[in-house]
Amino acid sequence: MTEKALSDVTILDFSHLLQGPFCTQLLADMGANVIKVERPGQGDLFRTLTFNNKWVGGSESPNFLAWNRNKRSLALDLKAQDAKGILYKIAEKADVVVQNFRPGVLAKLGFGYEDFKRINPRIIYCSGSGYGDSGPYLSRPGQDMLIQGLTGIAAATGRGDGPPVPVGSGFSDQIGAMNMVYGILTALYWRERSGRGQEVKVDLLSGMLAHQGQEMLTAMNFNEDFKRPNSGIGHPGMDAPFGVYPTSDGWVTIAMSPYKKLVSVLGDESLLVYDNPKSLFDQRDEIWEKLSALTRKWTTHDLLEALLAVDIWCGEVKTHLQAADDPQVRHMNMITSYDHPVGGTVKVVAPATKLSETPASVDRPPPLIGEHTREILREFDYSDEEIDGYLHQGVIAVKTAG
Numbered sequence: 001m002t003e004k005a006l007s008d009v010t011i012l013d014f015s016h017l018l019q020g021p022f023c024t025q026l027l028a029d030m031g032a033n034v035i036k037v038e039r040p041g042q043g044d045l046f047r048t049l050t051f052n053n054k055w056v057g058g059s060e061s062p063n064f065l066a067w068n069r070n071k072r073s074l075a076l077d078l079k080a081q082d083a084k085g086i087l088y089k090i091a092e093k094a095d096v097v098v099q100n101f102r103p104g105v106l107a108k109l110g111f112g113y114e115d116f117k118r119i120n121p122r123i124i125y126c127s128g129s130g131y132g133d134s135g136p137y138l139s140r141p142g143q144d145m146l147i148q149g150l151t152g153i154a155a156a157t158g159r160g161d162g163p164p165v166p167v168g169s170g171f172s173d174q175i176g177a178m179n180m181v182y183g184i185l186t187a188l189y190w191r192e193r194s195g196r197g198q199e200v201k202v203d204l205l206s207g208m209l210a211h212q213g214q215e216m217l218t219a220m221n222f223n224e225d226f227k228r229p230n231s232g233i234g235h236p237g238m239d240a241p242f243g244v245y246p247t248s249d250g251w252v253t254i255a256m257s258p259y260k261k262l263v264s265v266l267g268d269e270s271l272l273v274y275d276n277p278k279s280l281f282d283q284r285d286e287i288w289e290k291l292s293a294l295t296r297k298w299t300t301h302d303l304l305e306a307l308l309a310v311d312i313w314c315g316e317v318k319t320h321l322q323a324a325d326d327p328q329v330r331h332m333n334m335i336t337s338y339d340h341p342v343g344g345t346v347k348v349v350a351p352a353t354k355l356s357e358t359p360a361s362v363d364r365p366p367p368l369i370g371e372h373t374r375e376i377l378r379e380f381d382y383s384d385e386e387i388d389g390y391l392h393q394g395v396i397a398v399k400t401a402g
Contacts, residue, residue, distance in 0.1 A: 002358065002359060002361075003031070003358060004030055004031025004358050004359075004360070004361075005030050005031055005355060005357075005358035006027055006030040006031040006032040007031035007032075007033075009027070009031075009032045009033065009095045009096065009188070010032070010033045010035070010090075010093060010094045010095050010096070011024055011027060011028075011032050011033065011034045011035065011094065011095065011096040011097070011098060012035055012037065012087070012090055012091060012094045012096070012097045012098070013034050013035060013036045013037060013071065013097075013098045013099075014037050014097070014098065014099035014100075014101065014106060014111065015098050015099055015100045015128065016044045016045050016046065016100065016101075017044070017045055017046050017100070017173070018046070018063075018067060018144070018170050018173040018174070018177070019100050019128045019173040019174075019176040019177050019180070019202075019204065020098050020099065020100035020128050020177070020180070021036075021044065021046070021067035021068055021177075022067045022173065022174060022177035023098060023126075023128070023176075023177040023178075023180035023181050023184070024036070024071065024098050025067050025068060025069060025070065025071070026177065026178075026181050026351075027096075027181060027184065028069070028070035028071050029069075029070055029351040029360040029361070029362070030351075030353075030355075030358070030360050031358070031360075032096075033072075034070065034071040034072070035071075035072055035074050035090065035094075035372075035376055036068065036071045036072065036073045036074065036367065037074050037076055037078070037087070038073050038074070038075050038076070038369050038370065039075070039076075039077070039078075039369075040075040040076070040077055040369070040370060040394070040396065040397030041075075041369065041397065042369070043073070043075070043369035044064055044068070046061055046063045046064040046067070046068075047060075047061050047064045047369070048061065049061060049063050049064075050062060050063055051063070056340070056342075056343035056344075056346060057340065057342040057343035057344055058342075059342060060340065060342050060343040064366060065340070065343065065346060065348075065365075065366050066348070067366075068366035068367070069338060069348070069362055069364065069365055069366050070362065070363055070364055071364075071366065071367055072364075072367055072371070072372035072375065072376060073367035073368065073369055073370055073371050073372055073373070073399075074370065074372060074373050074376045074377075074396070075369050075370025075373050075396055075397035075398065075399065076373070076395065076396050076397075077394065077395055077396070078109050078111070079109065080393070080394065080395040081395075082390060082393070082395045083395060084110050084111075086377070086380075086382075086390070086395070086396075087111065088115075088116075088119050089380055089381075090376075090380055091116050091119050091120050091123060092119055092120055093120075093380070094116075094120065094123060095122070095123065095124060095188070096123070096124045096125075096126065096184055096188075097111075097113075097116055097123060097124070097125045097126065098126045098128075098180065098184075099111075099125075099126075099127055099128070100127070100128035100129065102129070102142075103127070103129055103132075103133035103134075103138065104133070112125075113125040113127075113199045117197065120197070121196060121197060122191060122195065122196065122197045123197040124184060124187040124188060124191065124197045124198060124199075124200060125197070125198075125199045125200065126180050126183060126184050126187075126199075126200040126201075126202065127199070127200070127201050127202070128176055128177075128180055128202045128203070128204075129142055129201070129202075129203045129204070130142010130143070130146075130147065130203060130204050130205065131203055131204070131205050132201065132203045132205070132206070133201065137205075142203070142204050142205075144166075144170045144171065144172040144173045144204070145166045145172075147172040147204040147205055147208050148166045148167060148171065148172055148208065149164070149166070150205065150208075151172075151205065151208040151209050151212065152212060152215065152216070152219075153166075153167065153171070153208060153212060154166045154167075155225075155228075156215065156226050156228065156235075156236050157228070158228060158232065159228060159229075159230055159231070159232040160227060160228040160229050160230040160232075160285075161230045171208075172204045172207065172208050173204065175204075175207045175208060175211050176202055176203070176204045176207045179202045179207045179210075180200070180202045183200035183201075183202055184200060186200075187200055215237065218237065229284050229285050229288070230285045231243060231284065231285045231288035231289065232244065233284055233288065234253065234255075238256075238284075239277065239280035239281045239284060240259065240274070240280045240281075240283070240284040240287035240288060240291070241254050241257060241259060241262055241287065241288075241291055242254065242255060242256060243288055244317060245288075245291060245292050245295040246292055246295060246296050247295055247296065247298050247299055247300040247303055248296060248297065248298060248299050248300075249299050249300055250300040250316065250317060251300070251316075251317035252295065252300055252303055252304060252307075252314055252315065252316060252317065253314060253315050253316075253317060254307070254312065254313065254314050255313040255314070256313060257307075257312040257313050257314070258312070259274070259275050259280060260272060260275055261310050261311075261312060262291070262307070262312055263275075264310075265306050265307055265310060265312070266291065266294040266295065267294070268290075268294055271287070271290055271291070274286075274287050300316055304316065324347075333350060334349060334350050334352070335347060335348075335349065335350065336348060336349075336350040336362055338362050338364070338365045339365065340365040340366070341365070341368065342368070343365075346365065348362065350362065368399045369397070369399050370396070370397040370398045370399040371398075371399050373387075373396050373397065373398045373399075374387055374398055377390075377396070
């Protein structure tokens with residue numbers, strides 16, 4: 001097996017749900033040794049949540065499976081008296097701690113940054129939260145849709161004559177995960193130069209604001225909010241023809257493109273009356289209606305072929321299943337699978353970042369709760385007798401398929 005870039009990095013992962021687990025999965029794909037600390041018998045909360053009551057293999061949550069491959073599970077009762085000793089011993093050799101509990105929760109149990117720093121000054125402690133660790137929203141739940149509503153992205157999405165529309169994915173959480181990875185890798189690089197660890201703090205609110213940089217800058221500097229057009233144009237700040245248009249058998253997207261060239265393809269020169277910057281913005285709903293009447297006469301295939309021939313930026317609108325079967329997606333090998341002891345063969349999206357010398361890969365399925373408890377403790381010099389004692393006391397738990 002090709003050595004991976006992060007194969008010498010050990011991560012003690014207390015995170016749950018999406019933000020933290022996606023962060024540690026991204027690092028695990030690059031070779032990091034991720035030890036996922038879970039509650040005995042319960043595990044990550046995402047193990048109990050699913051879409052539309054659908055369970056892989058009858059019992060495994062697709063939500064959990066999506067964010068926890070390439071990790072091992074240590075089932076440990078954080079409130080047990082001996083839990084500190086076990087985790088502190090692991091922390092002596094660990095490089096990174098990741099957690100996304102509400103601020104202060106782990107610190108009260110003795111697993112905060114200062115606790116681990118005393119044991120290992122080189123440790124990097126990354127916390128993910130909804131709103132930081134102080135302020136008027138500290139007690140609020142930091143959930144993805146709530147953050148989308150607070151940061152302007154929902155208000156900027158959808159038709160002007162309808163309600164605000166959240167993005168149809170856990171967008172805030174995934175942005176948060178990327179920021180956690182960014183912070184951790186930056187801290188690891190600095191540690192190579194300084195020899196010192198540090199604390200990394202990421203919150204969903206800040207992340208979503210930062211990732212709307214151009215929208216926030218425009219609104220604040222012109223003191224004017226974007227207004228969603230009734231046509232549902234893809235971005236409230238864009239002129240026509242930017243948007244999604246119907247065809248006789250589906251939908252196409254048209255991005256920034258010469259309006260005159262588009263009208264020429266669609267065959268109605270009378271629409272050139274709108275061809276000036278003011279009209280293309282102020283009358284974009286009216287323009288969308290007239291362009292849509294023309295695009296509906298085309299099949300998706302024929303319209304795309306005609307538009308691409310004159311270098312208009314366009315594409316199909318596909319469902320998730322259609323996207324998985326897209327020829328470019330297949331060409332890039334972006335759909336892969338792993339064998340899960342309960343779920344069987346599970347299709348997943350492959351790692352998105354490509355490295356020439358140390359490529360990412362999917363090497364192990366998401367773990368069962370405590371599947372690797374014994375294996376992990378042996379690696380940190382616990383004897384089988386000690387492990388059996390902790391099992392008897394209920395400090396730890398083990399799990400095997402079936």
